[in-house]
Amino acid sequence: MTRQETSIQNSPIVDYKDYYKILGVEKTATTDQIKKAYRKLARQHHPDVNPNDPKAEQKFKEVNEANEVLSDEDKRRKYDQLGADYQRYQQGGGRRPGSGGFDWSQYSQQGSGAGGGQDPFGGTDFSDFFSSIFGGMGGGQRAGGQRAGAGQDYQAELELTLEDAFCGGPRTLTVNGKSLRISIKPGAEDGQTIRLREQGGPGRHGGPAGSLYITLRLQPDPRYTRTGDDLTMDVPVSLYKAVLGGEQVVETLSGPVKIKIKPDTASGTRLRLRGKGFPNYQSPGQVGDLYLRLTLTLPHNLTDQEKALFEQLAALRQE
Known part of the structure; x- marks a missing residue:
């Protein structure tokens, strides 16, 4: 061999x-x-x-x-x-x-x-x-x-309102008894994860600390439906304004906006407000649109005089 x-x-x-x-x-x-x-x-x-x-x-x-x-x-x-x-x-x-x-x-x-x-x-x-x-x-x-090793990663959750996610800004949370102050960029989404390096468990034998992964949880908002960076909201409009037309103030996340309602507006009509939606998390300055869905509201508890006027109108429309 x-x-x-x-x-x-x-x-x-x-x-x-x-x-x-x-x-x-x-x-x-x-x-x-x-x-x-x-x-x-x-x-x-x-x-x-x-x-x-x-x-x-x-x-x-x-x-x-x-x-x-x-x-x-x-x-x-x-x-x-x-x-x-x-x-x-x-x-x-x-x-x-x-x-x-x-x-x-x-x-x-x-x-x-x-x-x-x-x-x-x-x-x-x-x-x-x-x-x-x-x-x-x-x-x-x-x-x-003895060998250096990275520390254990930690997981945490942070609850945000829709306004919190819209505006962004500093937030404070406590993880394992340690208070951390973080900054959230505008436009955060539900389920999004933020990583903080070396905020997890301590390293072994001089190794680096682990990371902290923070999952953002957005609370539902009954006023808005979010689709990406676009928002949709229902706007109640009186029967009289829908028939005769007029102006109405709508409260949006970026402040009040005055809209014009055309005469003979049908229930379910959609209006688009450009740039009044949600900010894009990855592209600062880019903002989605806000869609308004107009819903007609009928008058209640009519007086005798109001009922009489409606009866006259109904009689006129039948001619």
Whole structure:
């Protein structure tokens, strides 16, 4: 048996892990895209969200491991080189690394046993694949073998009225006993999430704090129906004004507006007020429209004289 054959035979036999596939990103993904994918999957499979779920726990470990490699420039470069060589090996008819033709040992971290590392989220081991390539510990290791890790992300909700979302401005909320003052841009939508970096749980061993994700909850407003940046509201109009025409003041979120009602206006007529809708959250200065739906109101508790006048009108209309 040759020396080369002995080296291959003694190299660790581990299964290749596709970290890009685990995070659901392309190999050309940017650092921000990788970070975004990681945050989403970490929240989805976090043990606190999925208690007593072994599959979610395993997925959580895989996501953390993939992020550990792809978010580090040096580790990602080494991993990409390994992936290219391994792909050529597969195309050549190989079945698994470490067996007949793929020199796995050239990538292995010398002097590191497989399965001996700790992940950045505490206590659990990295996979044999990771440990073989990166020595089990990865980046961010501190003296004494303790490893820096990001803190836990927090979730919170903030209730807003429609006027609050329309105007924007500062708001105060308390999370885990800590009072935070944040600024809301005009045009916020229900369910929208705001991220505050390093306002979550404390990091471990000098690592960065987690993030705070604030979900905005808009309270329903009986006056308006919102569709994107447009608003619709019902405006009651008296029968007399609908028949004869006239002017009427309408209260909008941006202040009172005087509208003209044409004679013979039918119930359900819609009027459009440009630029009186909701501000666009992403494009400051861009505002939607307000649609007014005119609804006729009938007079009640008529006097005898008023009834007589209506009877005269009815008689005239029948001629």
